[in-house]
Amino acid sequence: MEKVLSSNLGYPRIGEKREWKQVLEQFWAGKVGKEAFLKQMEEIRLQQLVKQQEQGVDLIPVGDFSLYDHVLDTAVMFGLVPRRFEYSGRKIPLETYFDIARGTKDAVASEMTKWFNTNYHYIVPELAETAPALVENRPLQFYQEAKQKLGIHGKPVILGPVTFVKLSKGYNKSEFKAVVEQFVPLYAEILRELEAEGVEWVQFDEPILAASILKEEIAIFNEVYQALHDAAPNVKVILQTYFESIEHYEEVISLPVQAIGLDFVHDEGQNLAALKKYGFPKNKVLAAGVIDGRNIWRTNLEETFSILTEITEVVPKTSLIVQPSSSLLHVPVTVKIEETLDELLRDTLSFADEKLAETVILTKGINDGKKEIEKEIAESTRAIQTLNQSSIRNNTQVREAALSLQKDQAERRAPFTVRQGIQEKAFQLPVLPTTTIGSFPQTKEVRKQRLKWRKGELTDSDYGAFIKAEIKKWIDIQEELGLDVLVHGEFERTDMVEYFGEKLAGFQFTKYGWVQSYGSRCVKPPLIYGDVAFKKPMTIEETVYAQSLTSKPVKGMLTGPITILNWSFVRNDISRYAVANQIALALRKEVETLEENGIRMIQVDEPAIREGLPLKREKWAAYLEAAVYAFKLATSSVQNDTQIHTHMCYSDFKHIINAIKALDADVISIETSRSHGELIHAFEDHTYDKGIGLGVYDIHSPRVPQLEEMTRNIHRALQVLDPKLFWINPDCGLKTRGIDETVAALRVMVKSAEQTREELLVK
Numbered sequence: 001m002e003k004v005l006s007s008n009l010g011y012p013r014i015g016e017k018r019e020w021k022q023v024l025e026q027f028w029a030g031k032v033g034k035e036a037f038l039k040q041m042e043e044i045r046l047q048q049l050v051k052q053q054e055q056g057v058d059l060i061p062v063g064d065f066s067l068y069d070h071v072l073d074t075a076v077m078f079g080l081v082p083r084r085f086e087y088s089g090r091k092i093p094l095e096t097y098f099d100i101a102r103g104t105k106d107a108v109a110s111e112m113t114k115w116f117n118t119n120y121h122y123i124v125p126e127l128a129e130t131a132p133a134l135v136e137n138r139p140l141q142f143y144q145e146a147k148q149k150l151g152i153h154g155k156p157v158i159l160g161p162v163t164f165v166k167l168s169k170g171y172n173k174s175e176f177k178a179v180v181e182q183f184v185p186l187y188a189e190i191l192r193e194l195e196a197e198g199v200e201w202v203q204f205d206e207p208i209l210a211a212s213i214l215k216e217e218i219a220i221f222n223e224v225y226q227a228l229h230d231a232a233p234n235v236k237v238i239l240q241t242y243f244e245s246i247e248h249y250e251e252v253i254s255l256p257v258q259a260i261g262l263d264f265v266h267d268e269g270q271n272l273a274a275l276k277k278y279g280f281p282k283n284k285v286l287a288a289g290v291i292d293g294r295n296i297w298r299t300n301l302e303e304t305f306s307i308l309t310e311i312t313e314v315v316p317k318t319s320l321i322v323q324p325s326s327s328l329l330h331v332p333v334t335v336k337i338e339e340t341l342d343e344l345l346r347d348t349l350s351f352a353d354e355k356l357a358e359t360v361i362l363t364k365g366i367n368d369g370k371k372e373i374e375k376e377i378a379e380s381t382r383a384i385q386t387l388n389q390s391s392i393r394n395n396t397q398v399r400e401a402a403l404s405l406q407k408d409q410a411e412r413r414a415p416f417t418v419r420q421g422i423q424e425k426a427f428q429l430p431v432l433p434t435t436t437i438g439s440f441p442q443t444k445e446v447r448k449q450r451l452k453w454r455k456g457e458l459t460d461s462d463y464g465a466f467i468k469a470e471i472k473k474w475i476d477i478q479e480e481l482g483l484d485v486l487v488h489g490e491f492e493r494t495d496m497v498e499y500f501g502e503k504l505a506g507f508q509f510t511k512y513g514w515v516q517s518y519g520s521r522c523v524k525p526p527l528i529y530g531d532v533a534f535k536k537p538m539t540i541e542e543t544v545y546a547q548s549l550t551s552k553p554v555k556g557m558l559t560g561p562i563t564i565l566n567w568s569f570v571r572n573d574i575s576r577y578a579v580a581n582q583i584a585l586a587l588r589k590e591v592e593t594l595e596e597n598g599i600r601m602i603q604v605d606e607p608a609i610r611e612g613l614p615l616k617r618e619k620w621a622a623y624l625e626a627a628v629y630a631f632k633l634a635t636s637s638v639q640n641d642t643q644i645h646t647h648m649c650y651s652d653f654k655h656i657i658n659a660i661k662a663l664d665a666d667v668i669s670i671e672t673s674r675s676h677g678e679l680i681h682a683f684e685d686h687t688y689d690k691g692i693g694l695g696v697y698d699i700h701s702p703r704v705p706q707l708e709e710m711t712r713n714i715h716r717a718l719q720v721l722d723p724k725l726f727w728i729n730p731d732c733g734l735k736t737r738g739i740d741e742t743v744a745a746l747r748v749m750v751k752s753a754e755q756t757r758e759e760l761l762v763k
Helices: 017-026 034-055 071-079 094-102 138-150 159-166 173-197 215-231 249-253 269-278 303-314 350-367 370-388 396-403 416-427 444-454 460-481 540-548 561-565 576-596 615-636 651-662 678-685 708-720 737-762
Strands: 112-114 122-123 155-159 199-207 236-240 259-263 285-291 320-322 503-509 513-516 521-523 527-534 555-559 601-604 645-650 669-671 691-694
Touching: 017 034, 017 561, 034 138, 034 350, 071 122, 094 691, 155 173, 159 173, 159 215, 159 236, 173 215, 173 678, 215 236, 215 249, 236 285, 249 269, 259 269, 259 320, 269 303, 285 303, 285 350, 303 320, 303 370, 320 350, 350 370, 396 527, 396 576, 416 645, 444 460, 460 540, 460 737, 503 576, 513 691, 527 576, 540 576, 555 576, 561 576, 561 615, 576 601, 576 615, 601 615, 615 651, 651 678, 708 737
Parallel strands: 155 199, 199 236, 236 259, 259 285, 285 320, 555 601, 601 645, 645 669, 669 691
Antiparallel strands: 112 122, 503 527, 513 521
16 A cells, blocks of 8 residues: 555445435335335445545445345345245345345244344344355445446455354354354355455454454464465455454454454554554554444544554554444434534534544545644544533533442342232232333324424324323223233333433434434434433323323333433443433432332333443443443332333343342343244243243234244243243334234233133143
8 A cells, every 4th residue: 555545344324314214114015116126225325335435435335235234134145044934045035035134924033133232233144954155246246336337446345254153043152163164165255256356455344353252263263364365365355343452462463364454442442552562464454443433423633643643653654544443334324414403512423424534534644744634633622622611511410419329329128029029919910910011003193293293283282182192092902902011102202212311411312313223223312412410200291191091000111221321322521331320310210200100110121231241251240230230220219019120132141140130120021032032041040030021922023923922932931930920021112013913912912821821720
């Protein structure tokens, strides 16, 4: 290289205003044919490449775009279709692709779980009973498209073989190396075809290198990438890591690749320290991730330029690439359309387009000298300092409350064994009580009325009356279905985090700040930009009204402090744990207000605890201790006859079972049906002695499960869990489902519970 290059690892696929989502859902609804759908997706994809080209990015990624999920794309590229789906070989049809992700009437969808410690979900590849084969070369197709239609010689992005197999299921761990070796010839063929096309750079994503891996596993990387180099020696491979510092630095930088991509943002200084201590090979390029690819705050160009200067003391400028720390999939597209935000906040934001601009600015500074970017450095410093010195980040009451925290503020009045008996007498529930997780279908009419209210076309009174009518309708439906514990349905809420953020001090919201969560599901994370504080009751009106309509208990529904933290873009001037405690103290006041108003079951959802686990196992204890403390700080002030529930998604229970016990929730529900009962194995080795509900059917698929399926899931759980502690519920909230399928599935669930109760009585 003659100069420092700028690069991008991946671009948000959803579009500035979620155009991608709209086209996808129109296709699923049958409103757009396949040919028109693919054409519109191509237009979106090419527009995104043009934007990066116009920004001046040197190495533009191709192949990072997806119609659903990049891990699923990799699986279908290798013909990995679970046997329950019809597939005759060769290129996988588009319909089968979506069936794997979403399920069909007769086949459950593949498992979905979190992408490392992010809020993005990937489809878990299933390797059992399938033999991989290269059925299409996606990276080549996307490279050719960009080259032929835009004149862009892109950088193909491929999920690396070691990480791909690590993220897959359906093989014994002892066979890991052998399974990886099955894929090496297929990856080699991809590279040979790319080499023949004249591709210069290829990015292999291997984020597993930033997790806790064994030193001996590095030998597998060495064998794999030596084989790939031998197959296509003229292709320059960037071995890309992100989300943390790499394990075994000296061994990784010695791997047979042409470039190593390191995260210098989320490494807590460890990658930079290792670079200084051990140096860097003279025959390799360092791709330095210095722009935060996971948060939305403007880069402090002064500090980041200093980091790059330190790097160039070890690595020659001719061997340096400047780039974001990870794919920009995890941030919104652009700040430029956020016209309603306060200028103080807007000036400190940086979304995908702005991050690429910052990348190009820093590249220019390193190439041409710091003086060439002094204006941009001064502007970033001024904007950041102005926000840090503002009153929104210096709330005296919040700071004093945080400083005065005592450990005894986070403990219940009595242990669970005592509370259990008190609550049994208070609620008089049957064995295997049935409930739902919280939300009910947000129909077009619900969304329409909310939009009219937000636009001022509907008065507060009229909108409130509409919400109450929806609540009454669904209380009646739940009564008719025979559910034991009811919920109000959350019709007033758009998103489980956004709703609370709008009512707490310290939060701000964008208009178009969407990011992909899974499939077409996009979320708009709040911006925690100031000190968090309780302002007024947030859930009382709807919950108390729902309880007035029934003699059965109605759960109050809150989102927990760690989930609000993990599903928000969090200020970076104080520690995340300090922010979590601020949120917990605000929620504590809401919990106490619910209790004072007669709500004796309160669910504080923490679906995001597992995803927030650091990639390094040695950091788990500190994170889990902070998470448990924040949850208990929010929930522990209630009376013994108030039952605290919580809900978790996709939890690898066996790794965090002690922390989950330490939450001291009276009842926990865990999403598990998509893992086909695998989570239940955790309870064979670990005893759980509090109330628990394992989701008995998958709410992410529109199919209505059969009675036999749900009953089988219940029976499997009861082999390892006490029936006196077991609850029956869906996997997750029902917000995204239709009314008919929701009612039908819940009817089957209640029938399954009744049937199992009768069986238990016979025994």
